[in-house]
Amino acid sequence: MERGWAGEHFVNTWTELVSAALIGTDRRAFVPDPAIPPGPDPAQALLQQAMLATIPALTGSEPARYEGPLPDPAPVDDRPLIPRAAQLRLRAVLDVYPKYLAEWLAAVHASGCRLPLAAMPGLLDVGRNSAPIRGALANVLGVRGHWLARQNADWRYLLREPFGPLRPEDWDGPDLDARIAYANGLYAADPAAARALLETAWPTLTANLKLNLLGLVTRYGTKAELPFVTGLAQDSSKQVRDEAHHIKAQLEQRDEETPELSPEKFMADVRRFAATKKIGNEFYHFAMQRARDRWPLDGSRVVLAALVEYSREKPSGETGDRAAEIRRNRVHWAVEQLMGVLADCAPPELLSDVERVVQAQTADIAAVVAHQLDFGNLLTLLDFRADMHAELTASADAPPGQE
Amino acid sequence: MAPETSSGPPQRWSVAQIHALAPDPASQKAGTKLAAPGPWSDTGASPAAHLLWGDCKGSGSKPYQVTVELSAPAFACSCPSRKFPCKHALGLLLLWSAGTVSDADALPQRVEEWLGGRKERTQKAETRKAAQAEKAAEVAGDPEAARKAAVAAEKRNAQRAGRIDAGFDELELWLADQVRGGLTGLRGAGYKPLDGLARRLVDAQASGVAARVKDLAPALSAEEWPDHTLRAFAQLNLLAQGWRNRAQLPGPLAATVRRRVGLAPSTEEIAATGEQVADRWLVLGLRDDTPDKLVERRVWLRGENTGRVALLLAFAPQGQSPGLALPVGSSLDARLAFAPDAAPLRAIVLEQGELRSSAPAGSVPTGATLEDAASAFAAAVAADPWTTAVPALLEAAVPVLQQIGDRREWRVLDAKGSLSVPLIRPGSGETAMALGTARQDPDIPRSAYALLATGGGRPAPVFGIYSLSGFAPVTIWSVDGPVSIS
Numbered sequence: 001m002e003r004g005w006a007g008e009h010f011v012n013t014w015t016e017l018v019s020a021a022l023i024g025t026d027r028r029a030f031v032p033d034p035a036i037p038p039g040p041d042p043a044q045a046l047l048q049q050a051m052l053a054t055i056p057a058l059t060g061s062e063p064a065r066y067e068g069p070l071p072d073p074a075p076v077d078d079r080p081l082i083p084r085a086a087q088l089r090l091r092a093v094l095d096v097y098p099k100y101l102a103e104w105l106a107a108v109h110a111s112g113c114r115l116p117l118a119a120m121p122g123l124l125d126v127g128r129n130s131a132p133i134r135g136a137l138a139n140v141l142g143v144r145g146h147w148l149a150r151q152n153a154d155w156r157y158l159l160r161e162p163f164g165p166l167r168p169e170d171w172d173g174p175d176l177d178a179r180i181a182y183a184n185g186l187y188a189a190d191p192a193a194a195r196a197l198l199e200t201a202w203p204t205l206t207a208n209l210k211l212n213l214l215g216l217v218t219r220y221g222t223k224a225e226l227p228f229v230t231g232l233a234q235d236s237s238k239q240v241r242d243e244a245h246h247i248k249a250q251l252e253q254r255d256e257e258t259p260e261l262s263p264e265k266f267m268a269d270v271r272r273f274a275a276t277k278k279i280g281n282e283f284y285h286f287a288m289q290r291a292r293d294r295w296p297l298d299g300s301r302v303v304l305a306a307l308v309e310y311s312r313e314k315p316s317g318e319t320g321d322r323a324a325e326i327r328r329n330r331v332h333w334a335v336e337q338l339m340g341v342l343a344d345c346a347p348p349e350l351l352s353d354v355e356r357v358v359q360a361q362t363a364d365i366a367a368v369v370a371h372q373l374d375f376g377n378l379l380t381l382l383d384f385r386a387d388m389h390a391e392l393t394a395s396a397d398a399p400p401g402q403e
Numbered sequence: 404m405a406p407e408t409s410s411g412p413p414q415r416w417s418v419a420q421i422h423a424l425a426p427d428p429a430s431q432k433a434g435t436k437l438a439a440p441g442p443w444s445d446t447g448a449s450p451a452a453h454l455l456w457g458d459c460k461g462s463g464s465k466p467y468q469v470t471v472e473l474s475a476p477a478f479a480c481s482c483p484s485r486k487f488p489c490k491h492a493l494g495l496l497l498l499w500s501a502g503t504v505s506d507a508d509a510l511p512q513r514v515e516e517w518l519g520g521r522k523e524r525t526q527k528a529e530t531r532k533a534a535q536a537e538k539a540a541e542v543a544g545d546p547e548a549a550r551k552a553a554v555a556a557e558k559r560n561a562q563r564a565g566r567i568d569a570g571f572d573e574l575e576l577w578l579a580d581q582v583r584g585g586l587t588g589l590r591g592a593g594y595k596p597l598d599g600l601a602r603r604l605v606d607a608q609a610s611g612v613a614a615r616v617k618d619l620a621p622a623l624s625a626e627e628w629p630d631h632t633l634r635a636f637a638q639l640n641l642l643a644q645g646w647r648n649r650a651q652l653p654g655p656l657a658a659t660v661r662r663r664v665g666l667a668p669s670t671e672e673i674a675a676t677g678e679q680v681a682d683r684w685l686v687l688g689l690r691d692d693t694p695d696k697l698v699e700r701r702v703w704l705r706g707e708n709t710g711r712v713a714l715l716l717a718f719a720p721q722g723q724s725p726g727l728a729l730p731v732g733s734s735l736d737a738r739l740a741f742a743p744d745a746a747p748l749r750a751i752v753l754e755q756g757e758l759r760s761s762a763p764a765g766s767v768p769t770g771a772t773l774e775d776a777a778s779a780f781a782a783a784v785a786a787d788p789w790t791t792a793v794p795a796l797l798e799a800a801v802p803v804l805q806q807i808g809d810r811r812e813w814r815v816l817d818a819k820g821s822l823s824v825p826l827i828r829p830g831s832g833e834t835a836m837a838l839g840t841a842r843q844d845p846d847i848p849r850s851a852y853a854l855l856a857t858g859g860g861r862p863a864p865v866f867g868i869y870s871l872s873g874f875a876p877v878t879i880w881s882v883d884g885p886v887s888i889s
Contacts, residue, residue, distance in 0.1 A: 014630075017633065018629045018630055018633050021582050021585070021586050021629070021633050021636075022585055022586045022587050022629055023585050023587075024582065024583055024584045024585025024586075024587075024588075025582055025583050026583045026584060026585075027585060041579060042583075043578075043579040043580075043582040043583045044579055044640075046582055047578065047579070047582060047636060047637050047640040048637075048640070048641075050633050050634070050636070050637035051637035051638065051640065051641050051788070054633075054634050054637060055784070055788075057630075057634065057871075058634075058784050058788070058790075058871070063773055063777070063817075063822040063823060063824045064805070064807060064814070064822070064823050064824070065821060065822060065823075066803065066805060066814075066816050066821050066822065066823045070801065070803075070816075070818060070860075070862075071801075071803060071860050072860065073859055073860040073861040074859030074860050074861070081883065084418060085501055087418075088418055088435060088438070088497070091431075091432065091435055092432075092435045092436055092438075095432040095435070095436070096432070096435075096436045116883050116886075117856050117857045117859070117881055117882070117883050117886070118853065118856060118857050118881075118883065118886045120856040121849070121852045121853060121856050144859060147859070147860075148852070148855060148856050151852070151855060152848075152852060379441060380439075380441045380442070383439055383440065383441040384439060384441075387439055387440075
């Protein structure tokens with residue numbers, strides 16, 4: 001605690017002034033510095049002296065010296081930036097249609113471009129609560145995203161997603177997250193190989209790693225995992241035994257293999273539903289089962305045609321029959337949901353078909369022909385999806401005047 | 404202000420410029436949603452007439468008719484929204500910016516009518532202004548009326564000064580009472596007596612002092628409250644003395660006292676008496692704050708030739724755009740007038756020319772070190788003892804987590820000098836920066852990660868606010884160009 005300020009003149013230090021003020025000049029006499037002009041009021045003198053004494057504090061405390069090396073900088077990501085329109089589109093997707101985020105990220109990845117750096121923290125936060133986007137996110141954010149995720153415990157999940165080609169050395173190395181990422185990538189590419197890897201390596205793994213890998217089994221596993229999981233009832237770790245028991249019950253509900261969406265099978269199924277002219281709950285359930293897949297164009301066209309046909313049907317006019325009315329309402333709800341699933345799963349190329357439907361519908365309405373469905377929303381959604389894909393394949397040349 | 408020269412067809416506006424026009428983020432979002440061809444029909448543009456129009460399907464049965472005149476810019480939309488520009492206008496602008504609005508030779512009738520109506524209104528406003536000027540000239544010409552007007556204005560100012568005098572008298576008395584009785588009594592008694600005083604000061608339009616008086620209470624709960632309180636008391640006491648003796652102070656310092664009390668000069672005063680500087684100004688940063696349903700926009704500029712830093716301010720009620728749509732990193736030819744002050748910073752735009760969007764990629768402004776910022780801060784305090792923060796552009800800043808005492812804290816490291824200060828947020832406000840409570844803002848990691856994501860952990864130029872509590876970043880220059888830190 002140095003005396004005074006500028007070395008020489010003041011009698012009281014700052015701390016002495018604070019004490020004097022805390023106690024009060026009425027209670028304990030305060031002797032101001034001779035440099036302060038004399039006055040009748042010691043309180044006023046204290047305040048004036050305090051102003052001068054506090055100048056060093058007002059100019060800020062000494063910055064701390066930083067010892068040690070700078071932290072490792074991010075690796076360079078030399079992919080080109082997505083076009084300006086696509087950067088804008090990200091905002092629209094996040095704010096208005098977050099359900100299309102996974103699709104958009106996959107399209108960005110396919111385009112080989114990278115996102116604006118400023119977008120990374122926001123997306124990493126979204127991925128924390130939204131597991132379905134994590135795979136696409138890891139690929140899109142690339143090496144720099146990986147680097148960033150390592151700096152924040154909340155974003156650690158990204159380190160367990162694979163991106164780029166699988167590196168067997170990751171499995172052999174000490175990094176837990178890298179090992180999980182490897183197994184994750186292997187499961188996505190070749191489930192049989194992944195199963196084999198887990199079975200062989202199991203006895204050498206720590207309980208913590210085992211639990212994390214079981215998370216992958218839950219995510220990717222099918223009935224084919226059952227023998228392995230059943231065997232875990234003998235595992236040395238209680239937590240692993242409990243978790244395995246849990247997973248076993250889930251796996252028993254699943255099919256032998258995740259059904260691949262073959263366009264032919266889809267078409268056949270869709271035709272079957274459409275042919276019975278019973279568009280309704282069964283069709284809707286079928287669509288919901290396929291809600292995570294990309295539908296083929298011809299199959300989507302059949303669904304669209306079935307919707308149009310339903311829309312043109314006059315609702316049968318029995319007003320008295322309450323039960324029939326309830327049935328009709330249920331069917332109508334299911335059909336509207338079906339239209340929603342079509343909007344999300346159909347290829348954006350369906351847009352031109354929907355445009356024609358909307359034009360025809362407008363003409364019908366003008367001719368006072370009633371419709372049960374409004375295809376306008378379907379049009380808006382497909383339009384959005386078509387644009388968001390188009391922007392990512394657009395040429396990089398922007399007209400002059402744009403940033 | 405229109406981001407193009409007045410001659411020739413308009414350059415397409417960039418997305419950043421259009422977004423800067425939006426009155427709030429919700430409008431930006433809504434405008435983006437409408438930037439799809441789906442809801443639009445009959446769109447067109449007339450580059451020669453600087454016009455843009457279109458019909459947008461809305462929730463009603465009739466589509467909303469939207470018109471934009473690019474030179475003013477002026478917006479018209481038949482939707483019921485009170486926001487200005489509304490989301491439909493923003494959507495149309497975005498569509499045009501993306502090149503999806505085709506040029507038309509002829510204007511639709513409704514656009515012609517709107518143009519006609521606008522011309523009429525502008526003419527009316529001009530005749531009204533002319534009439535007012537004539538009246539003023541009459542008064543000026545008429546010595547009796549002029550004298551009367553001057554006397555009335557004198558009287559008003561004197562009354563106001565009198566109210567402020569009374570406020571300060573009361574305040575000085577109260578401050579001295581606390582010091583006589585001892586500050587320990589404050590924690591029990593609190594600041595209730597000051598509520599009335601603060602109100603009276605607000606009524607006297609001494610909003611600056613009123614705010615400082617109101618801020619005395621939060622200082623009580625800060626760490627080291629006796630130090631903060633005595634400091635605040637001493638500064639208020641000095642301000643009271645400055646006000647009382649303002650006639651004897653040098654001009655710039657008297658102007659500072661008036662500003663700190665709450666009597667800011669009007670734009671006319673600044674235009675008439677302020678120091679004028681013409682230069683090409685780089686937009687260093689832009690921030691919007693929304694206290695009390697107002698939008699306060701701050702834009703910091705730095706003259707490329709003079710090196711002067713200027714702060715532009717604009718206000719608007721929530722829902723309206725405050726103007727000053729200047730994208731960060733762009734550069735503006737302009738003549739500014741600085742408000743007279745002991746440490747001049749606030750300025751207004753007198754004339755402006757071309758706005759150039761970002762300079763070619765790779766061009767970044769040169770900055771300075773933390774020590775330079777600290778020196779600039781000390782110089783500002785020497786000129787204006789009530790300074791809490793100064794703008795600063797660091798050349799090589801990088802965010803780091805550093806062990807300080809018993810905890811780890813996010814700090815801004817100046818890679819050139821190996822010094823670091825706490826990382827804080829500009830939104831914390833001047834009071835928090837003065838008290839040090841800005842260091843406890845729970846959103847600090849958000850700013851840190853924004854810097855990390857864009858800077859990649861490499862030292863980069865960062866513009867921000869340097870204060871007692873630390874450095875608050877506003878803009879970082881990255882490989883993606885200048886990025887605003889939210």
